[in-house]
Amino acid sequence: MFACVSDTTNSRYEVSELCISSEDLYSSISEFAILQSNSGERLGVFDSESDGTNTYIKFTPAENIDVDVTIFQTSVRIPTTFYDVTSIDI
Numbered sequence: 001m002f003a004c005v006s007d008t009t010n011s012r013y014e015v016s017e018l019c020i021s022s023e024d025l026y027s028s029i030s031e032f033a034i035l036q037s038n039s040g041e042r043l044g045v046f047d048s049e050s051d052g053t054n055t056y057i058k059f060t061p062a063e064n065i066d067v068d069v070t071i072f073q074t075s076v077r078i079p080t081t082f083y084d085v086t087s088i089d090i
Contacts, residue, residue: 018046
């Protein structure tokens with residue numbers, strides 16, 4: 001998924017890609033491909049947690065800034081039902 005963070009206090013921006021994996025009560029997050037309009041300090045930190053049913057993405061902003069966070073998501077999962085494919089129509 002892509003995460004866009006806008007620092008509305010200082011007009012700074014940050015875009016990154018997040019990959020989250022979760023199973024039962026465990027979740028892990030990896031953030032990469034980080035692009036910043038400013039150099040140096042990050043606008044905040046992403047984290048994830050799972051309650052066994054849902055997985056949540058958390059964002060903790062840096063001190064003394066107001067932010068807007070937008071997430072663009074595509075979910076991928078292993079199907080629970082498998083079908084036997086014997087032919088493909090072209």
